[in-house]
């Protein structure tokens with residue numbers, strides 16, 4: 166039976182590699198992030214989730230996200246563009262500006278709402294990639310007043 170092990174391992178490796186970009190499906194994202202009765206994600210819902218995510222990512226409990234804390238979530242061009250004070254960290258407003266820009270790119274109909282289809286598009290997936298641990302974290306997120 167030992168012979169099976171390399172095969173199982175290689176199948177597992179292929180599975181991991183075969184799901185690179187998809188952060189989360191649009192339908193799942195709506196289930197978890199949509200807090201009102203419509204079937205679309207609006208900016209306040211995205212920002213509320215992002216503000217909570219800021220706290221979850223900020224492991225050292227200071228007031229900023231350092232590069233290590235945003236690894237894989239924020240691209241280098243985004244760091245350059247949105248880190249307005251050119252320090253080594255993202256303040257909350259800088260972080261939210263990144264999240265604010267992504268829905269605009271994904272909102273192809275420019276109606277201020279993101280549908281399942283828009284969330285499944287490449288730009289939608291870029292927005293959702295902010296929340297790689299969405300299943301564990303977002304379920305308990307609430308609106309911030």
Ligand SMILES: [Ca+2]
Nearest residue numbers: 199205206207
């Ligand atoms: Ca909504």
Ligand SMILES: [Ca+2]
Nearest residue numbers: 223229230231
């Ligand atoms: Ca920090």
Ligand SMILES: [Ca+2]
Nearest residue numbers: 248254255256
């Ligand atoms: Ca900064």
Ligand SMILES: [Ca+2]
Nearest residue numbers: 272274276278
């Ligand atoms: Ca739209």
